Amino acid sequence: MTVLEVIRAFAHSSAVGVVVTDAKSERPGPTILYANAAFSQLxxxxxxxxxxxSPRFMQGRETRRPALDQFAQALAAGERFHGYLTNYRADGAKYVAExxxxxxxxxxxxxxxxxAFEREVVRRRGRPWGGMASRFEAATVSSDSLTPDxxxxxxxxxxxxVSV
Ligand SMILES: Cc1cc2nc3c(=O)[nH]c(=O)nc-3n(C[C@H](O)[C@H](O)[C@H](O)COP(=O)(O)O)c2cc1C
Incomplete structure (x- = not known):
């Protein structure tokens, strides 16, 4: 069994978007090798x-370059990236992805x-009380409803x- 087959089995029916790419972080990479149904819907x-x-297909006018630079740096260093980016759907609709x-x-x-695990988030009303994460809340899949795995x-x- 390959790693991708294991991921496919676990991610297949997940409510969270799951996307796997190869390890080539430099252009034109990375290339998507697997995406689940929740990612396709997102x-x-x-x-x-x-x-x-490449996952760059989701980028558009309001996708912030500084956030992408941090993403690129994390990928090149083999580190985790956790942040919020402005993404665009096929119909041009804009959303914030965690x-x-x-x-x-x-x-x-x-x-x-x-x-990557990806989900849509929305800006919270009112003042943020903490870091960047407190500015957003999950639009569909809340952290409480995540599966045990x-x-x-x-x-x-x-x-x-990293912010939008
Ligand atoms: C698994 C994975 C998921 C990604 N998802 C997104 C995404 O949803 N939106 C986005 O703008 N970039 C996403 N990226 C980042 C882009 O592929 C790219 O790495 C980023 O634009 C930085 O590289 P660049 O400076 O060459 O543009 C993802 C990358 C990986 C590896």
Whole structure:
């Protein structure tokens, strides 16, 4: 069994968007190797349309370059990226995505894939009381409703967050 087959089995019916790319962070990479149904719904494109292309297809006019630079740095360093980006659906609709992206390493510590959990969030009303994460709340899949396996992996858990 391959790593991708294991991920497919776990992520298949997850309510959280799951997307896996190869480990080539430099342009034109990374390339999407797997996406689940929740990711396809989030981005408004069929799975077959997103497999084989770069996740950059979600970017648009209001996607902030500084946040992407931090994303690129994290990927190049083989580190986790947890942040909020303005993404665009196929029909042009804009949304804020919370992205928790991790490198998947082999036993020698070399990055083999990147895996991201993605969900839509909305800006909270009122003043933020804490860091970046307190400015947003999940639009569809709340952290409380995450499955035990995603909780175990610490999906969307706080850390340093990068803004939209
Ligand atoms: C698994 C994974 C998921 C990603 N998801 C998004 C996304 O939802 N939106 C986005 O703008 N970029 C996403 N990216 C980041 C872009 O692919 C790219 O790495 C980013 O634009 C920084 O690289 P650049 O400076 O060459 O543009 C994702 C990357 C990976 C590895």
């Amino acid at each position: 981005v408004g494109r069929p799975i077959a349309e997103v497999v084989g292309i 992205i928790d992206c991790r490198p998947l390493k082999n036993v020698e510590g070399r990055v083999e894939y990147f895996l 995603l909780k175990l992996l610490g999906a969307f858990e706080r850390g340093d967050c």
